[in-house]
Amino acid sequence: MKNKRYAIVLDTKRCIDCKACTVACKAENDVPVGRDNYRNWVDEEKLRGTYPNLGQSFTPSQCQHCANPPCAHVCPTKATVVSPDGIVHVIADKCIGCKYCQTACPYNARYYNEVIAAVDKCTFCSHRVYAGGMPACVETCPTKVRVFGDINDPNSEVSRLLAKNPSRVLKVAQGTKPHLFYLT
Amino acid sequence: MTRLLEKKLSRRRFIGVSSCALAGVAVGSQVKVLRALAQEGKVGAVTTLPTKDVFTSCGMCVNKCGVIARVRDGVIHKLDPNPNFAVKSRAMLCARGNAGTKVVYDPDRLKYPLIRVGERGEGKWRRASWDEALDLVGKNLNQIAEKYTRAGVVFASTEGTFQDHFFNQMAECYGSPNTLRHATLCLSSNIQGFSATFGTNPTPDVLNADYIIMSGANRSEAFITPDTIDLLKGDGGMRKLIYLDPRFTKTAAKADEWYPIKPGTDMAFILAMINVIVTEKRYNKDFVEKMTVGFDKLVPHIATYTPEWAAKECEIPAADIRRIARDFADAAPHAVYYQGRRSSFFANDTQMRRAMAILNAIIGNWDVEGGMIPNRSIAMTKHDYLAPYYDDIPGRLDADSVAYLSESDGSWSIFRDRVLEGKPYPVKGMMIYKQNCVASVPNRAKTLKMMAQMDFICTIDVTMSDTAWYSDVVLPEATYLERLDPPEVLGGIVPVVAWRQPAVEALFESKPCLWIMQQLAKRLGPDIADTFNFTMEEAIEHQCSNNPKILADLKSKGVYYEADKPVYGSSYGKPLKTKSGKIEIYSERYAEKGLDPLPVYSSPNVVPTGKYRLLVGRHAYFTHGTTTNNPYLHDIMPENTLWLHPQEAARLGLDDGRLVRVKSAVGEETLKLEVTEKIRPDSVYMAHGFGVLSKGQSNVYGVGGCDAALIEEKTCMISGNVAMHETLVEIFPA
Amino acid sequence: MHPIFQHRPSRKLWFGLLSAGVVIGIIGALNVLINGHAHVYNVTREIPWGILIATYVFLVVSSTGLCLVSSLGHVFGIEKFEFIGKRAIILAIITLLCGFGTIGMEINHPIRLGIYAIISPNFSSAIWWMGTLYGLYLVLLSGELYFLMKGMHKGAFALGMAGFIAAISAHSNLGAVFGLLEARPFWYGSFLPIYFILSALVSGGAIVSMIVYFNHKESGTPMPQKYEDFMGTLGKLQALFLTILIFFVIWKIIPAVYGHPPEKFEATMATLTGPLAFNFWFFEVLLGMLIPVVILLNPRTRTPGGVMWAGLLSTFGIFFMRFDLVVAGQLVSMREGAADLTNGLLSYVPSITELAIVIGAISLCLFLYTLAEHLLPLDVEEDH
Ligand SMILES: Nc1nc2c(c(=O)[nH]1)N[C@H]1C(S)=C(S)[C@@H](COP(=O)(O)OP(=O)(O)OC[C@H]3O[C@@H](n4cnc5c(=O)[nH]c(N)nc54)[C@H](O)[C@@H]3O)O[C@H]1N2
Ligand SMILES: Nc1nc2c(c(=O)[nH]1)N[C@H]1C(S)=C(S)[C@@H](COP(=O)(O)OP(=O)(O)OC[C@H]3O[C@@H](n4cnc5c(=O)[nH]c(N)nc54)[C@H](O)[C@@H]3O)O[C@H]1N2
Ligand code: SF4
Ligand code: SF4
Ligand code: SF4
Ligand code: SF4
Ligand code: SF4
Ligand SMILES: [Mo]
Helix, strand or coil, rough: CCCCCCCEEECCCCCCCCHHHHHHHHHHHCCCCCCCCCEEEEEEEEEEECEEEEEECCEEECCCCCCCCCCHHEEEEEECEECCCCCCCCEEEEEHCCCCHHHHCCCCCCCCCCCCCCCCCCCCCHHHHCCCCCCCHHHCCCCCCCEEEEEECCCCHHHHHHCCCCEEECHHHHCCCCCEEECC | CHHHHHHHHHHHHCCCCCCHHHHCCCCCCHHHHHHHHHHHHCCCCCCCCCCEEEEECCCCCCCCCCEEEEEEEEEEEEEECCCHHHHHHHCCCCHHHHHHHHHHHCCCEEEEEEECCCCCCCCCEECCCCCHHHHHHHHHHHHHHHHHHHEEEEEEECCCCHHHHHHHHHHHCCCCCCCEEEEHHCCCHHHHHHHHHHCCEEEEHHHCCCCEEECCCCCCCCCCHHHHHHHHHHCCCCCEEEEECEECCCCHHCCCEEEEECCCCCCHHHHHHHHHHHHCCCCCHHHHHHHHHHHHHHHHHHHCCCHHHHHHHHHCHHHHHHHHHHHHHCCCCCCEEEECCCCCCCCCCHHHHHHHHHHHCCCCCCCCCCEEEEEEECCCCCCCCCCCCCCCCCCCCCCCCCCCCCCCCCCCHHHHHHHHHHHCCCEECCCECCCHHHHHHHHHHHHHHHHHHCEEEEEEEEEEHHHCCCCEEEEEEEEEEHEEEEEEEEEEEECCCEEHHHHHCCCCCCCHHHHHHHHHHHHHHHHHHCCCCCCCHHHHHHHCCCCHHHHHHHHHHHCCCCCCCCCCCCCCCCCCCCCCCCCCCHHHHHHHHCCCCCCCCCCCCCCCCEEEEEEECCCCCCCCHHHHCCHHHHHHCCCEEEEEEEHEEEHCCCCCCCEEEEEEECEEEEEEEEECEEEEEEEEECCCCCCCCCCCCCCCCCCCCCCCCCCCCCCCCCCCCCCCCCCCCEECCC | CHCCCCCHEEEEEEEHHHHHHHHHHHHHHHHHHCHHHHCCCCCCCCCCCHHHHHHHHHHHHHHHHHHHHHHHHCCCCCCHHHHHHHHHHHHHHHHHHHHHHHHHHHCHHHHHHHHHHHHHCCCCCCCHHHHHHHHHHHHHHHHHHHHHHHCCCHHHHHHHHHHHHHHHHHHHHHHHHHHHHCCCCCCCCHHHHHHHHHHHHHHHHHHHHHHHHHHHHHHHCCHHHHHHHHHHHHHHHHHHHHHHHHHHHHHHHHHHHHHCCCCCHHHHHHHHHCCCHHHHHHEEEHHHHHHHHHHHHCCCCCCCCHHHHHHHHHHHHHHHHHHHHHHHHHHCCCCCCCCCCCEEECCCCCHHHHHHHHHHHHHHHHHHHHHHHCCCCCCCHHCC
């Protein structure tokens, strides 16, 4: 996957908070059931205004596949590694379960998976992507909030969306250089 | 504290033991199950089991979205959306669709036939062989037929499995006229109101409409494909969505304008819109003249229904009503007043739907792009059989109870009343298939009372629903991912044919409906057995015999369709299926039956201070009352709450998160309070599917409150649909 | 029965209590091994570090403190401090080992740590350095103890010097484990590494005061003048350390509330007025700092008993300082819309199992030390 840089672009205005992405991810990636166990999530933002003038937004998120990932810097055994295509992975066998990465990640993207006995997080469904597919959460999303692709390819849908629309990343001040882009 | 509790629960799930009396029935992880089966030689060893992709369709709700089941080593690993199904489902699967694997591999699923050993509802079961269980069912059905009449058994079922036809065939061949379907808990007033006007219940062309008014339909949470997806198209000001709902739902969050309409007053809003459009001559004169009857009677009828009058009823400012009416008419014909699907709102629901239909009619959006489109279908050969003839059978128990009773659907609540009265004749047996009536029919206590007077109840389900819990024999159907189901036409603007093929062999001893009916038929006599003398493959071949491409496409693409875009205008030039052949603004038929031929407004019952109207509505994560126990969906929302406006919470001195008792005339439930601005101060809301009675639903048993226990069963006397929003409740600290 | 267990009824009680504590800890540990972390701990994905990490920090801070204070004697040649050398070093080793044990119960795979820290080290990880430096520190401490026990003063000096440097590095690095987390503004920055060293001194002084006092109490003889003098000096030193600590605390708070810096402010307010406020004002401030300082600054209360009491109270307070520090840094959610927030904060209350392990670790510490006290020749006099 050389010369590729994977990213997800999200058009949150289309998000209806249906949580299909969350369940799809759990099923695809054998994420165990339980409150703490998920690789992606949809935050219900605080209700705006007062009755009857109300508004609400929904923000789906997951590991940002940071270009400058603090989780990898802090990992004592290099269990967290970054692929050349930008996907941040955890090598389960090397993970000692110190949870340092969990405290280091500014997005709360990681959880400890008891079944694989290691810290776990979104992998951009690399196993699907490398086999020519789409991440499970992207594929299933009813309203197509999520677009996945290679931002190094100027003709990809993600590149096109980022060129045409202004976008933001979460917690830019952290310097993590996230690769989840939110259209504004 | 809740976290501690959750941990305990998850621990219990981890061990995989459901605490109740079902414990005798072995449960375990799927791999363990497979290993055990492999050892018994029932299936191949785990490593020799197939890895394949199977086209099928979702069975989690009415939409039947296209699915590709990814089977790995004999285990369904993931359900992916079928891209070929985009015409209908837009190639998506919702949270419930994705949670489908857990239906198969749920420790709580039904595994073996069970025979009750304790009292009804006590939850003591004994595992039985299919032979023993079916013998018992057969014996009881024969006994009831003899002792009462064949009408003494009611066959209750709901759509969805594609095999419900076989169940209804059983009802007919057994000889009972008493079938109860979900329609009168759902959409029958809609069908009635629109059909009385258009001769059919059309579908709004959401994708192409520029202006949508949606009232009492929560499309971002109550999924109807493709509307749920297409509704989002409007981004950028191209499309306007006006949304009326007493609650601020996810649809409200996406709408351009949300009005927290006073429940039960939609008709006032609609009549006022008609008033504006008619008096300001904004209606489509050409269309009205050519295509409708009774407009002349409408004009004086709506004269007093002014926006100013309506504003007092529905609490939406007159200026807004006027503006919306004008914009709506201006956007015509690419404008729709979107009717919901579940129309079991108020007792006058049919007339309210009539008003909706009339409003749509006068702007001339009939059967044009962006308007109201009559549903199309795809021709298939009917599965037919020759039912035995019995000459001593009375008519439906609920016959003549309402103006338009559907012969096949009946009216659930009225039927229940008559069973309890024992008049005009006794009904002493229940066969229930894919319906959870204890949770889905209002006034749970009454349903249980009705069941208590039955001699025999058999439920065919995939999980221990509340209804199964109160049965005598529970039969495990193979889940939708384990079955070969006959093709079914999903009608709509763009109709498709869907079907199901098994992704894996049926686990444990679960069996498909057809097999169960065939085995049962043998026990009911040769005449009945003869009608079931075919295989599923034969039934499918027969159904597709008029068009072999259907089966070929189903096999190769998982879907069949003839057009991938809407076809408009096909209804023009032919008479509509109404009495006049035209769109009936004024209904001659209703007049003949002594019903209001034009919708007459009546105010809903008043909500006194200190009482609240209980509202019913969908959640995107659950289908009705049963999927709350699905482990994946349970993770998203483990418990339901009672929504209450902060102003009222303050008045009652109740804090967010505390337990409250909610009391109606028919029941009382305890659940947590959620203080939120997302609801009108005079209404409360709780999600359906909690407060279950069945301990076989180990994740949700003992959690939250049950709405069906509180709702009173008022009924629409035109369609027989129940009215679920007429219930008032009081709230007390628990 | 071994003679040390039957010396006096109070000693029996002491050993009985500690054994009970150790048993509680063992039960807790077994519970973890049988049921798995997730089922018996209350740490969550949002608050992954709980009271076990706090206890670990408490124990290794104590270890470092003991090493630093004892080095005043045999490294920096302050004679008054020399006689506590062996005791301090042995307790430093014990607290360090118990600290490792505690964090071992929090880390899911301590064995993988051993393997991959060596074959796949990440030099940018403060936890890797923590393991390495504390490992080195343990080796040096053990050597130092060996030389001290053999009376080889030169060796002890050399290793003591090295141990001192290792202690400072390891310990400031422990501060950096937290201080390098940019995601956690409450911890982030150079403050914690420095603060950790100062607070180690306070811990060390407090524990030494207790060692000396109880050792004599136990022998039943009146305290010789030499020891009384030592306690006086230690008391003054402690007063100095504590006063500086108070300034550290104040200056940690002021910038954190001054301009309401995001997240840092919320976490600080959680300790000042929020869920950790009682811990902070009662245990940290009153018991841990104010009362001890008052005792120690007043010459009339700066008796050996007073100094001991001050030490005991500070040690108590310091435990809560560690807990509050670890927890407060995680109370602010990393996500605005996260569920389960009360007043905008996450919450963490240790589980019974977590508490059991903490009790076990501290009991084991005291148990081993008391044992060492009785089995090993630790009195300096005997060396001469
Ligand atoms: N309080 C309240 N009541 C309502 C509603 C509400 O919103 N609130 N909604 C109303 C509406 S619109 C409707 S349509 C009805 C629906 O109500 P029902 O028709 O009762 O439908 P469900 O509640 O979905 O129950 C379906 C049952 O079928 C079982 N089942 C699922 N799959 C299979 C299968 O493959 N085979 C078999 N044999 N069984 C299966 C499920 O386990 C469940 O027990 O409820 C109505 N009642
Ligand atoms: N996720 C999910 N999707 C589903 C289903 C499901 O169970 N789950 N069920 C399917 C079925 S069977 C059906 S019938 C459809 C139902 O789909 P819908 O017809 O959209 O039904 P509800 O979700 O019940 O939405 C009714 C809404 O009306 C509001 N309401 C209540 N009283 C009034 C009133 O007086 N006036 C107005 N304007 N609004 C009112 C309620 O607050 C609620 O939000 O959904 C289908 N899709
Ligand atoms: S699947 Fe799409 S619409 Fe649904 S919650 Fe996730 S991002 Fe939002
Ligand atoms: S989001 Fe968190 S886990 Fe993902 S790369 Fe960034 S820091 Fe690491
Ligand atoms: S928990 Fe695992 S992945 Fe995270 S920092 Fe520790 S070793 Fe690395
Ligand atoms: S990309 Fe894959 S792993 Fe990541 S959140 Fe989506 S489904 Fe989960
Ligand atoms: S809307 Fe969801 S539950 Fe319903 S059929 Fe489609 S995927 Fe299945
Ligand atoms: Mo329905």
